[in-house]
Amino acid sequence: MTISLNAFLIVAGLLFAIGFFGVLLRYNTLVLYMCLELMLNATTLALVAFSRFNGTPDGNTFVFFIITVAAAEVAVGLAIIVQLYRRRGTVQVDELTALKD
Amino acid sequence: MTPVTTTLALLLLPLASAAVIALFLRRRHNLAAALSVLAAAGIAALAACLIFGAENRGQTITGSLEWLTLGPLTLKLGFLVDDLAKLMLSVVAFVGFLIHVFSLGYMHDDAAKARFFGGLSVFMFSMLGIVLADNLFMIFIFWELVGFSSYLLINHYNQKQSAADASKKAFIVNRVGDFGFLLGIIWCWWQFKTVNLAELTALRWQGGTAISTALPLLLFCGAVGKSAQFPLQVWLPDAMEGPTPVSALIHAATMVAAGIYMLCRINFLMTVDAVQAIMWIGVATAAYAALCAVVQRDIKKVLAYSTLSQLGYMVAAFGLGQLVWLEWPQADTPHQLWFWGAAAAMFHLTTHAFFKALLFLGSGSVIAGCHHEQDIFKMGGLWKKMPVTFWTFTIGVAAIVGLPFLSGFFSKDAILYLAFLNNKAVFGILTATAVLTAFYMVRMWKITFFGEARSHESEHAHETGLTMTLPLIVLAILSVVGGYSGIFSKIAGSFAEAVPEAHGSAHTGMLLLSCGILLLGGGVAWVFYKTEATDSLAAKSPAAFGLLVKLQELFDRLYGYYVAKVQQRFALVLDFFDFIFVAGVPRFTAQITSWFGSGARLLHVGSLHGYVYWFLFGAALCWAIATGLL
Numbered sequence: 001m002t003i004s005l006n007a008f009l010i011v012a013g014l015l016f017a018i019g020f021f022g023v024l025l026r027y028n029t030l031v032l033y034m035c036l037e038l039m040l041n042a043t044t045l046a047l048v049a050f051s052r053f054n055g056t057p058d059g060n061t062f063v064f065f066i067i068t069v070a071a072a073e074v075a076v077g078l079a080i081i082v083q084l085y086r087r088r089g090t091v092q093v094d095e096l097t098a099l100k101d
Numbered sequence: 102m103t104p105v106t107t108t109l110a111l112l113l114l115p116l117a118s119a120a121v122i123a124l125f126l127r128r129r130h131n132l133a134a135a136l137s138v139l140a141a142a143g144i145a146a147l148a149a150c151l152i153f154g155a156e157n158r159g160q161t162i163t164g165s166l167e168w169l170t171l172g173p174l175t176l177k178l179g180f181l182v183d184d185l186a187k188l189m190l191s192v193v194a195f196v197g198f199l200i201h202v203f204s205l206g207y208m209h210d211d212a213a214k215a216r217f218f219g220g221l222s223v224f225m226f227s228m229l230g231i232v233l234a235d236n237l238f239m240i241f242i243f244w245e246l247v248g249f250s251s252y253l254l255i256n257h258y259n260q261k262q263s264a265a266d267a268s269k270k271a272f273i274v275n276r277v278g279d280f281g282f283l284l285g286i287i288w289c290w291w292q293f294k295t296v297n298l299a300e301l302t303a304l305r306w307q308g309g310t311a312i313s314t315a316l317p318l319l320l321f322c323g324a325v326g327k328s329a330q331f332p333l334q335v336w337l338p339d340a341m342e343g344p345t346p347v348s349a350l351i352h353a354a355t356m357v358a359a360g361i362y363m364l365c366r367i368n369f370l371m372t373v374d375a376v377q378a379i380m381w382i383g384v385a386t387a388a389y390a391a392l393c394a395v396v397q398r399d400i401k402k403v404l405a406y407s408t409l410s411q412l413g414y415m416v417a418a419f420g421l422g423q424l425v426w427l428e429w430p431q432a433d434t435p436h437q438l439w440f441w442g443a444a445a446a447m448f449h450l451t452t453h454a455f456f457k458a459l460l461f462l463g464s465g466s467v468i469a470g471c472h473h474e475q476d477i478f479k480m481g482g483l484w485k486k487m488p489v490t491f492w493t494f495t496i497g498v499a500a501i502v503g504l505p506f507l508s509g510f511f512s513k514d515a516i517l518y519l520a521f522l523n524n525k526a527v528f529g530i531l532t533a534t535a536v537l538t539a540f541y542m543v544r545m546w547k548i549t550f551f552g553e554a555r556s557h558e559s560e561h562a563h564e565t566g567l568t569m570t571l572p573l574i575v576l577a578i579l580s581v582v583g584g585y586s587g588i589f590s591k592i593a594g595s596f597a598e599a600v601p602e603a604h605g606s607a608h609t610g611m612l613l614l615s616c617g618i619l620l621l622g623g624g625v626a627w628v629f630y631k632t633e634a635t636d637s638l639a640a641k642s643p644a645a646f647g648l649l650v651k652l653q654e655l656f657d658r659l660y661g662y663y664v665a666k667v668q669q670r671f672a673l674v675l676d677f678f679d680f681i682f683v684a685g686v687p688r689f690t691a692q693i694t695s696w697f698g699s700g701a702r703l704l705h706v707g708s709l710h711g712y713v714y715w716f717l718f719g720a721a722l723c724w725a726i727a728t729g730l731l
Contacts, residue, residue, distance in 0.1 A: 024713055032709075097707035 008049035015042035029081050029091040033074075040070055104151065105164040108180045111147040112229050115140050119222035122215055130214040134205060137218035141201035144225060148194035152187045152592055159184075163299070165235055174290070181235030181298055184596045188447055189232045189362050191592040192454045195579075196354045197225055199572040203462050204346040206568035207469055217257055217344065224250035224351060231359050237286045237296040237320075240363060244282070244323065247356050248275045254351060255343040267339040274336040278326015285319030289370075292316070298366060305369045317375040320367055328360025328412045331386040335656050337409055338393075341401040345465030348401060353408045353461050354454040361415045361450050365443040371423050376442075380420025384530050387413030391537035393653040395544070396638070396646055399475050400464045403545045404457070407501065410534060411453050417531065418516040419446040421523050422601070444600045445515045448589065452508035455583045456500035459576035463494035466569050467549065470562045477548045478634050479556035486562045491550050493573040498546045500580040502539040502623060503615050508584030514611045519601050521611075532618065539622025544630045552632020 015038055022035030044063050051059025085091050102110070118140035126133040151162070165179020182190070201221060208214050227250050230243030249272075256268035290296050292312075293304055324330065329337035340352050351357070364379070371379075390409035397403045422442020468475055470487050484491040500509035513535065520528035554560040564570070582588050590597035602608075630637045639646040703711030725731045 024710060093709040096709075 005049055005053045009046060012042045012046040012049070015039070015045065027092050027094050029084065029093060029096075032093065033077055033081065037070065037074070040066065104156070104160070104162040104182070105180065107147055107150055108162055108164070108182055108233060111144060111151070112226065112233060114143050114147070115222045115225035115229065119219050119226060122219035122222060127215050127219075133215035134208070134218045137222045138198075138201045138205060140222055141198045141225060144229070145194045145198040148190050151182065152191055163235060165297075173294075176238050177236060177297070178239055179235040179297075180233045182233060184593060185362075185365055185443070185447065186232050188451060188593045188596055189358075190229070192358070192451055193225070193228050193232055193355050196454050196458050196576070197228075197350060199575055200346050200350040200354070200458060200462065203349070203465065203569050203572040204344075206566050207346050207465050208344060211344075213257065217254070220250055220253045220257070221347075221350070224254065224356070228355050228359070232362070235298055237289060237298070237367075240366070241279075241283060241286055241323075244279065244327065244359070244363075247351075247359065248272060248279070248327075251275075251340070251351050251356055254347040255340050257344050257347065258342070261342065264342040267336075267342040271336040271340050274333050275326045278322045278324070278333055281319045281322025282324075282326070285316060285322065288316050288319060301367075302369050312370060312372055314372045314374040317367070317370050317372060318378060320370065321364065321375070321379055324360030324364050324416070325382065326360075327363075328357050328416065329386075329409055330360070330382050330413065330416055331389060332656065334386060334390065334409050335660060338402055338405045341399070341405050345401065345461060345468060348405070349458045349461030349465065352405065353457040357408065357412055358415070358450045358454065361412065361419065361446050364416070364419050365447055368419075368423060368443050373424065376420050376423045378420075380417050380424065380524075380527065383413045383416030383418070383420055384527050385413070386410070387417060387534045388530050388537075389413075389652075391534045391541065392649055394541040395537065396636070396649045396653065397541075398478055398636070400467065400477050400480075400545065400549060401461070401475060403477070403541060404460055404464060407460075407538065407542065408457055410538060411449070411457065411501070414513070414516055414531065414534075415446040415449050415453070417527060418442055418449060418519060421516075421519045421527065422446070424523060441519060441601045444596055444598075445512075445519055447593070447596065448515055448584075448600045449512035451589070451593070452500070452512040452580070452583050455576055456497045456507075456509055456580040459493060459497040459573060459580050460501065462569070462573055462576065463490055463497055466490040466565045466573060467494075467562075469565050469569065471556075471558045472561070474556060474558040477545055478636065480549045480554070480559045480562075481552040481632055482550070482554040483559060483562055484550040487564045489564060489570040489573065493570075493577040494550070495546065496577040496580055498542050502542050502619055503535065504619060505612060505615055508580050508582070510615055511584035514615055515601050517614065518607070518611055522601075532614070535618045536622040539619050540626045543623040543626035547627060547630055548632055555632075555634045 019035040019038030019040075019042060022038065023032055026032055026035065044066050047059040047062050047066075049059075051057065051063075081091055084096070088096065090096070118136050122133045122136060126136065161184075162180055162182035165177045167175060168178045169176040201218075204218070204221065208217055211217060224247065227243045227246030231240055231247065234240045234243060252268045252272045255271055256264055258264045286296060289301070293301055295301060295304070326333050329335075337352060337357065341348055343352070387410045390406045390413060394403050394406035394410065397406060419442045422445050424442070467480065467483060467487065467490060470483070470490065471480060474480065496507070500507040503510045503513045517528065517531055517535070520531050554562070589600075636646065704715060722731070
């Protein structure tokens with residue numbers, strides 16, 4: 001049994017949508033962060049699928065870079081969130097409005 | 102002080118008092134009351150200066166300053182204090198002062214005394230403005246101000262829904278009349294290019310200016326509203342929701358008489374047809390109100406309908422006398438200032454102010470004595486318990502029914518004599534009305550003061566204090582002597598000479614007629630009404646009683662139907678069109694602006710989600726540019 005490219009793309013699209021609306025609608029920074037990661041993973045999934053169906057390695061190459069960068073990003077991002085919590089006592093974005101003033 | 106500064110001080114004194122009360126004394130009730138009464142005393146003193154002062158006798162005081170210039174239209178504020186104004190001034194100042202004193206007693210325990218006395222001061226200011234004004238615009242300004250202060254004071258017991266409704270009704274009904282008045286003033290300015298009374302008089306005597314009948318009738322609309330003439334009479338009985346001194350001051354002695362005063366001010370603008378219409382409206386009001394008064398239970402409502410009826414008399418008198426002059430213009434020289442009609446109307450206005458203020462204050466004393474019971478069928482037997490009130494009230498009743506040689510006798514006979522000379526139909530109706538007046542006044546008087554006490558409140562009635570009885574006594578004296586020409590000409594000057602007076606056999610005839618009216622109306626009422634807890638007329642002839650009640654309610658029902666069923670629906674249709682077409686367009690454009698505003702705001706409020714939307718918008722924009730869509 002083979003799975004068509006469209007199925008992969010639909011899953012990738014759904015994942016991206018979940019991540020996107022999560023960013024738009026949630027308030028917890030950690031959840032936002034996970035949603036960002038979800039969107040990133042949606043694109044990686046799409047790239048892998050393209051690579052597989054084209055029979056070329058370009059997509060896979062991208063994915064390796066993305067994973068590396070994402071790992072570094074998560075390390076920095078989570079550290080920032082931890083620091084944020086230590087300083088401000090909260091990670092809710094609606095309370096983090098210091099830029100307003 | 103020059104006469105002009107005296108007049109100015111007279112006008113500004115109550116305004117100052119009202120301002121001080123409104124700004125500083127709203128919680129200092131007794132101080133506010135004292136200030137307002139002092140201001141009223143000051144007004145009375147200054148008015149006495151103007152009226153009786155040797156240097157002012159027979160003089161007309163004028164003075165004016167420019168207020169506004171709008172293109173060709175210049176609005177001026179100024180004084181014209183002639184004999185007519187002095188007469189009205191004496192009524193407003195002296196009766197007003199006595200009522201202020203009475204209010205000290207009547208409103209003694211009131212929780213909002215400061216507001217009440219502040220309102221009285223505002224009213225005095227507005228009323229004096231009408232009296233002293235030298236042009237129609239200024240009259241109109243103060244005309245609205247008295248309407249406003251009347252609204253304030255009717256609504257004094259503002260926790261009562263009926264009082265709130267009554268004040269709104271009074272204000273709105275007055276607006277109907279005032280609209281016509283304003284149109285009349287604009288017309289007047291358009292035709293004569295001036296609204297100054299002295300200049301208008303001069304223009305009129307030069308001749309050659311034809312006046313349309315509609316002009317005086319439009320001006321008369323103002324009087325119809327303010328003096329509660331047929332068919333705008335509905336507000337006055339409801340206005341009795343206000344405190345009793347207010348009813349005495351505004352709704353009996355002064356403000357409702359302002360309409361008649363205004364008519365006399367513009368008497369030179371009259372035409373024959375207009376005067377006919379005015380006369381018949383006055384006659385209709387007099388007769389209608391007298392019929393309604395017969396079935397009232399509330400002591401103040403009886404007096405309110407009686408006031409309406411007497412105002413009708415004055416308007417009819419004005420019409421009758423004016424007619425005489427207009428139909429034989431050569432008989433009077435144009436330089437004769439006052440005519441029979443104006444003189445007879447103002448004479449009755451003055452005596453009416455005395456005895457009706459007395460009757461209202463008397464009823465206030467009765468109400469206060471009976472612990473705020475107003476139903477005459479729950480009173481009774483008060484003559485022993487409240488002797489001062491009883492005797493003064495009796496004098497008031499005697500004056501209004503025209504007992505010979507009291508003030509009401511002279512003024513009412515002047516009107517009846519005028520009617521007798523000119524129009525027999527009017528004479529017949531007015532005589533019948535006089536009989537009815539005697540009938541309902543004696544009915545009220547007997548049921549209120551005689552027999553046994555018919556309720557707990559009237560059993561424990563007590564005479565009221567000195568601040569209330571003293572004004573009653575003074576007003577009673579004025580009601581007795583106010584009609585004698587010696588007294589009247591002192592305050593009215595040249596005016597008194599124009600009052601029509603019967604001589605010789607006609608004099609005897611009028612005297613007999615007056616006695617006949619009194620005996621017939623009063624006698625029938627005295628015999629017919631029993632001092633019981635029920636209305637004798639309702640018991641013996643329910644049909645007649647029901648008919649009169651229906652007649653009384655007719656206009657309220659008619660207006661209620663019109664407002665609820667016709668006007669309201671029409672207004673709803675208009676409101677719909679307004680919502681969609683007129684207000685809809687600006688509302689939609691405003692909404693667009695508002696959207697831009699909230700979008701731009703998102704950039705600055707520090708909301709992460711706002712930034713995400715903007716990011717999205719930016720990405721879409723970039724995409725659109727990249728694909729060549731933009």
